[in-house]
Amino acid sequence: MAETGxxxxxxxxxxxxxxxxxxxxxxxxxNPKTRGMVTEEIAQxxxxxxxxxxxxxxxxxxSLRTNRSYTVGVLVPDLTNAAFTPIIKGIDNVMEEAxxxxxxxxxxxxxDRERRNVEKFRERHVDGLVIATAHRQDSLIDDCRxxxxxxxxxxxxxxxxxxxxxxxxxxxxxxxxxxxxAQLGHSKIAYVGGPQFLSTGYERYQGIVQGLRDKxxxxxxxxxxxxxAFTEEEGRRAANKLLATRxxxxxxxxxxxxxxxxxxxxxxxxxxxCPDDSSVVGFDDMxxxxxxxxxxxxxxxxxxxxxxEAARILLDQIDNPDTPARSIKLRPELIVRESTxxxxx
Numbered sequence: 001m002a003e004t005g006x007x008x009x010x011x012x013x014x015x016x017x018x019x020x021x022x023x024x025x026x027x028x029x030x031n032p033k034t035r036g037m038v039t040e041e042i043a044q045x046x047x048x049x050x051x052x053x054x055x056x057x058x059x060x061x062x063s064l065r066t067n068r069s070y071t072v073g074v075l076v077p078d079l080t081n082a083a084f085t086p087i088i089k090g091i092d093n094v095m096e097e098a099x100x101x102x103x104x105x106x107x108x109x110x111x112d113r114e115r116r117n118v119e120k121f122r123e124r125h126v127d128g129l130v131i132a133t134a135h136r137q138d139s140l141i142d143d144c145r146x147x148x149x150x151x152x153x154x155x156x157x158x159x160x161x162x163x164x165x166x167x168x169x170x171x172x173x174x175x176x177x178x179x180x181x182a183q184l185g186h187s188k189i190a191y192v193g194g195p196q197f198l199s200t201g202y203e204r205y206q207g208i209v210q211g212l213r214d215k216x217x218x219x220x221x222x223x224x225x226x227x228x229a230f231t232e233e234e235g236r237r238a239a240n241k242l243l244a245t246r247x248x249x250x251x252x253x254x255x256x257x258x259x260x261x262x263x264x265x266x267x268x269x270x271x272x273x274c275p276d277d278s279s280v281v282g283f284d285d286m287x288x289x290x291x292x293x294x295x296x297x298x299x300x301x302x303x304x305x306x307x308x309e310a311a312r313i314l315l316d317q318i319d320n321p322d323t324p325a326r327s328i329k330l331r332p333e334l335i336v337r338e339s340t341x342x343x344x345x
Contacts (some may be wrong), residue, residue: 236262
């Protein structure tokens with residue numbers, strides 16, 4: 001290898017010369033999809049040469065050869081919401097193994113910002129998108145279809161037919177919560193819901209309603225209020241509105257853990273103790289939900305698996321654009337902690 005003022009870039013040909021094979025053999029070994037075409041003995045020698053010579057792939061040259069950038073974009077609505085961290089990790093785990101890099105953009109639930117981020121992704125020629133920002137009816141989905149952009153929805157789904165998505169079974173989660181509270185003797189249950197234009201907000205509410213019906217209970221309309229976002233502040237505001245009705249309830253279900261945290265604050269401000277005066281349940285089992293005071297009973301959404309499955313579907317779509325749409329609902333789990341207890345006598 002020639003030396004200039006600084007060390008020149010190591011190439012596939014340099015690796016091939018070091019090992020004594022053709023450059024195409026090196027290329028096959030460095031591609032996870034074709035590595036199996038080369039004997040493991042040769043593959044290990046190439047791996048050793050890569051490490052010894054400090055080879056780094058030339059992403060730009062690779063993209064020119066394959067017409068791929070080997071990057072994908074991920075849209076999330078709120079990076080301060082810790083529930084999205086394991087989703088991104090699940091995506092990255094699968095994509096990294098397949099040789100892809102992940103670019104993450106935060107939209108702050110602002111449509112214009114979402115569209116600007118999508119345009120930036122396209123300028124970088126990403127090979128596909130994971131959309132965790134989708135509304136139940138979302139023009140971005142139509143746009144991606146028109147552009148021929150491979151995409152999959154994660155956590156949130158749309159009402160569109162033929163759109164790939166990976167979500168938790170929110171209806172089942174609602175039924176699990178009601179069953180747990182009913183076993184503890186609760187019948188006067190309040191609900192602090194999330195935005196109904198999002199599938200998570202809508203389906204969690206429907207799950208609670210259906211769960212109550214299955215137990216022969218009704219949800220008092222005066223004990224239902226909805227927040228405009230899945231935030232602690234909106235949980236606090238909604239809980240304040242509930243308490244202002246003076247209607248008695250013994251349990252309160254929040255549409256996510258951040259909203260539940262806001263409910264904690266408002267209950268405490270009103271001089272009420274959890275769970276003595278009111279049990280509280282959330283959704284997601286976001287990191288640190290077990291550190292709340294008291295630790296929060298919640299529905300554990302398999303967030304890491306949501307991200308991983310979404311990434312696998314996206315890879316399939318990138319490799320084969322004619323792949324049929326797949327909608328996956330993963331089973332949630334009820335995590336019982338100290339925020340729920342029996343009805344005080």
